[in-house]
Amino acid sequence: MTDAADVLILGGGVIGLTTAWFAAEAGARVTLVDQGDLGQQASWAGAGILAPADLAHARTPYERLHAQSIALYPDLSQKLREQTGIDNGYRVCGGLELFLDSGETSSDEWRGEGVACREYKRDELHRLYPYLAPSVERALFLPGMAQVRNPRHLQALKAACAALGVRAITHCPVQRLIRSGNRIEAVETSQGRLTAERYLVAAGAWSEALLQPLGFRPGIRPIRGQIALLNLGASAAWPLLLRGKRYLVPRGDGRILVGSTEEDAGFVPQTTASSIADLLTFATSLVSELARAEVERCWAGLRPGSPDGKPFLGVVPGVDNLFVAAGHFRAGLQLSPATALLMKELLLGEKPTIALDDFRLDRPTLPPA
Ligand SMILES: Cc1cc2nc3c(=O)[nH]c(=O)nc-3n(C[C@H](O)[C@H](O)[C@H](O)COP(=O)(O)OP(=O)(O)OC[C@H]3O[C@@H](n4cnc5c(N)ncnc54)[C@H](O)[C@@H]3O)c2cc1C
The missing domain is CATH 3.30.9.10 (D-Amino Acid Oxidase, subunit A, domain 2)
Incomplete structure (x- = not known):
């Protein structure tokens, strides 16, 4: 199997889908690969609670990630509705x-x-x-306090991605990432190899298994x-x-x-x-x-x-073209807009709008509770 994507996203939950949408909107050729159907795992199962936050009071990078996401939700929901005709059920209740x-x-x-x-x-x-x-x-x-209806939100994201030409490969587990020096040169899947300029691991609870062979055990x-x-x-x-x-x-x-x-x-x-x-x-x-x-x-x-409840976001240390966005624990729907914005920035070589040190894959974390 050959592929000419700029960006290959491993995992089509809310994190992978929102990132794919943002990156495709910015002009990137994006492929999404999932071991099952898109948007059927944690992102589908969640309750869609969006806790309030105030950007002006956000002190830490995590609070900024949260507050920026909450600030983005109304416009993002309206845009999804305009682009796809699907109402994601976002409402401040x-x-x-x-x-x-x-x-x-x-x-x-x-x-x-x-x-x-x-x-x-x-x-x-x-x-x-x-x-x-x-x-x-x-x-x-x-x-x-607000909410979104997860299945509808995911339907809308899938439709928005499809309209922008995002290629979706489903029922295709990624088995391993093939590294050459400080780059990933391909991923091995059940349907053969896929290649891209840049790769993003957004495989939710399954991300650890993809990262371990590269020497990372973040504890997802x-x-x-x-x-x-x-x-x-x-x-x-x-x-x-x-x-x-x-x-x-x-x-x-x-x-x-x-x-x-x-x-x-x-x-x-x-x-x-x-x-x-x-x-x-x-x-x-x-x-x-x-x-x-x-x-x-x-x-x-x-x-x-994740061991400290915070997601892992950013470049994988020592692998220039591999990024991670995983470990969002109880807040993946809530944090998905700003996470996707950050990932789009990184994948397209732009300066990230939120400092990423707190989210590093190799940060010292607490042992699992
Ligand atoms: C009961 C429950 C309630 C929740 N309530 C809320 C809430 O109210 N608010 C909130 O913000 N969050 C909530 N969450 C958390 C939220 O759902 C998650 O944080 C979020 O969905 C994580 O998104 P994700 O895209 O990282 O993971 P997922 O949605 O799990 O997506 C990961 C994707 O990667 C794919 N994948 C995995 N391994 C591979 C592989 N090797 N190759 C290819 N594809 C692969 C999977 O098939 C899957 O589609 C809740 C979760 C649950 C379970």
Whole structure:
């Protein structure tokens, strides 16, 4: 198999697809290769929560990556709709961080990050949100909390890439990268060799296996998350409800996502009875009305976990034409616009707009928890 791409992207999740779109828009000839279909793994399985952020208050490169992504979402969503006719479901729906008793402390993190928020005490909270269980004592309202519908977003990205001539090769696992000195000269796939000027590893939880033979063990590993999709039948114009690492995401059409677990279960994307039961108990304990909702579907996805929770972004040290964008853990949808912008800049030889030192592949990281 021959290929004349400027850029070959290994992995067609939200990170690979968004980067392919940006690079193709900038004029690059892009090929995307995936071991399955595009946009079917973690990016499809995620809840699409986009936590608010304020660029003016962003202090660290990670906060800038987050804030820049959030700032890009509205225009990016509109552009996708104009280019493809697909509405990705982006909307600012607000969120409530819930606390069950007055002893629970709300973090001041949001205020420190310049994010608008307002505390509701018990009486006001239950007057405004009468469906919340009496056990909810107070809440922090985050008006800027937003969401995107992952499958629609991915459909739109695929269509936008196709319209710009991005070549997609699916059901074609990349087996290894072939290095010659300080360059990658080809990748070996199940369908033969593919070549390009520059390569990007964006293979999510599977990225470690592609990087290891080159001498890198960043510690990217699959962290399973399960979700139950409920259907109330009638639209629920609720804000997102958040409690610790679990949440309810009302989609606005009667569907409500209940997520999620965090499990170190290897590459096994299956749901389990106990985790789904826990999620359903969690949901009905916050909103008793959900007990009558239909359980429409349950699924699991493999987040690309990294030892310190931050992604690995940038050039692979010692290999001039190989880049990585992987390990986005719980925030890959949220961080995808700015990640793709950075990757487009690197792949096209432009100066990156965010300092990349914190995201280096060879940074000292904490041992896995
Ligand atoms: C239950 C759950 C809830 C989540 N909720 C949120 C949320 O609310 N907000 C948020 O921002 N993020 C959320 N996330 C995290 C987010 O989904 C991920 O961080 C993000 O999808 C990672 O995108 P990716 O493109 O790196 O990986 P993936 O979407 O997994 O894509 C990687 C791609 O690489 C391909 N691939 C792998 N190996 C090879 C190979 N050897 N050759 C060719 N192709 C290969 C795979 O087939 C796949 O298509 C959630 C995740 C889960 C599972």
